[in-house]
Amino acid sequence: xxxxxxxxxxxxxxxxxxxxxxxxxxxxxxxxxxxxxxxxxxxxxxxxxxxxxxxxxxxxxxxxxxxxxxxxxxxxxxxxxxxxxxxxxxxxxxxxxxxxxxxxxxxxxxxxxxxxxxxxxxxxxxxxxxxxxxxxxxxxxxxxxxxxxxxxxxxxxxxxxxxxxxxxxxxxx
Numbered sequence: 001x002x003x004x005x006x007x008x009x010x011x012x013x014x015x016x017x018x019x020x021x022x023x024x025x026x027x028x029x030x031x032x033x034x035x036x037x038x039x040x041x042x043x044x045x046x047x048x049x050x051x052x053x054x055x056x057x058x059x060x061x062x063x064x065x066x067x068x069x070x071x072x073x074x075x076x077x078x079x080x081x082x083x084x085x086x087x088x089x090x091x092x093x094x095x096x097x098x099x100x101x102x103x104x105x106x107x108x109x110x111x112x113x114x115x116x117x118x119x120x121x122x123x124x125x126x127x128x129x130x131x132x133x134x135x136x137x138x139x140x141x142x143x144x145x146x147x148x149x150x151x152x153x154x155x156x157x158x159x160x161x162x163x164x165x166x167x168x169x170x171x172x173x
Contacts (some may be wrong), residue, residue: 036048041089067083068101072114097119
């Protein structure tokens with residue numbers, strides 16, 4: 001019964017679509033599922049397991065990840081927290097993952113690492129960027145039109161346009 005339960009857990013872990021991993025307190029990968037290797041575009045899981053998380057992150061994301069790890073380790077309300085990390089895949093492509101984590105404790109209740117789950121949110125991040133860009137362009141267009149109207153209004157107030165009087169419209173010969 002225990003072996004069957006372990007086999008079901010292992011199958012769930014290995015084949016989950018989300019990235020599931022454990023790291024030590026220095027950020028070294030201890031375990032990971034196949035989705036981690038796939039997300040990093042690695043040919044084998046061993047390549048991930050032989051690395052530190054810093055290898056796969058931008059400098060800014062590494063700083064965010066370290067801060068997040070500290071919060072998870074030191075605060076009780078870590079369950080509600082997540083962090084968005086920019087990952088650099090083996091092929092150089094940048095993707096974004098949302099991560100949640102919880103501390104791993106030994107028998108003496110000492111924190112020895114973190115168990116994490118990550119989900120690819122690249123499409124959402126890129127769509128949000130496009131939407132922000134579109135909104136900025138819309139605002140710029142609005143201000144350009146508004147500015148143009150103000151300029152035209154000022155020009156017409158400086159040089160008023162007067163209609164031609166009927167006697168000046170045509171010259172009789």
